[in-house]
Amino acid sequence: MEIKTVRALWFSPTGNAERIAVAAARTLSERFPAPMDTLSLNRPEARKHEYAFTPTDFVVFACPVYAGRLPNKILPDIKACLRGDNTPAAALVTFGNRAFDNALAELVSVLTDNGFRVVGAGAVVGEHAFTDKLGGGRPGVTDLRALRTFAETIADAVRNGTASGMTVPGDPAAPYYVPKGADGLPARFLKAKPKVDLSRCHNCGTCARACPMGAIDPGNVSDVPGTCIKCQACVSRCTRRARFFDDPAFLSHVAMLERTFTEPKENAFFYGRLT
Ligand SMILES: Cc1cc2nc3c(=O)[nH]c(=O)nc-3n(C[C@H](O)[C@H](O)[C@H](O)COP(=O)(O)O)c2cc1C
Secondary structure, eight states, X not given: OOOOEEEEEEOOTTSHHHHHHHHHHHHHXXXXXXXXXXXEOOSTTGGGSOEEOOTTEEEEEEEEOBTTBSOTTTHHHHHHHEEOSSEEEEEEEEEOSSOXXXXXXXXXXXXXXXXXXXXXXXXXXXXXXXXXXXXXXXXXXXXXXXXXXXXXXXXXXXXXXXXOOOOOSSOTTOOOOOOBOTTSSBOOOTTOOOEEOTTTOOOOSHHHHHOTTOOSOTTOTTOOOSOOOOOOHHHHHXXXXXXXXXXXXXXXXXXXXXXXXXXXXXOEEEEOOBO
């Protein structure tokens, strides 16, 4: 099968999914060879369109793991946005060194239902959005090297016409992981919203523009009238380090993660049947 364009797409509030989508797509683009383009689905406006792909596109889609699944508030948009036509694809998730649980199986299932032929899938460790004590600095050089080998393998299989659809371990409909606090009990921080340190904030609006839910009032960034998904885009993109979470249940969950999940985790890659 001749691939005419490699398309890297991502939902990536703090940048890790973007990094792995672009890295994998670059390798595929060199290997086919075929030109590459990119599309961010971070902004709500970008997720209002339908994007239709052809059998000669190769789509790389990457997304973070939230509570062991795909981000539940974004998933309906992703399902509505992406339309394949037996389009070969690679499904990638990035997880913050706890576990990817059922997220990769869910992504493969969503893409397959939407007309894609998923020929490779991977879960890559990325610095946890809540704390750099989990997966700090990842994906690093070693992760990107592994991703390169993954992308080369699937490019060759597609070029040789030997790549077929696939399944990965996990249950796409499994329950979400329940975050625990430092006391081991469920930590309830669904309603937590980011605060602003007014001694640092210049109301520049960067956080409002970065918010994938459009939840922050751009005219007065202290006001967060919309739904917060705790993605940390506002915290990580603020150049003045003015945004923070002080919700006690959230901080207790972060303390539990830092106590329990610092041992570096392995990436995982899966391939369609290479016949
Ligand atoms: C709300 C939320 C829930 C998360 N849940 C998990 C999880 O269940 N397992 C895990 O290992 N990492 C989890 N993470 C960490 C992210 O998967 C990780 O930071 C990812 O690399 C972020 O991708 P991004 O930089 O593209 O936004 C979670 C992060 C957030 C914000």
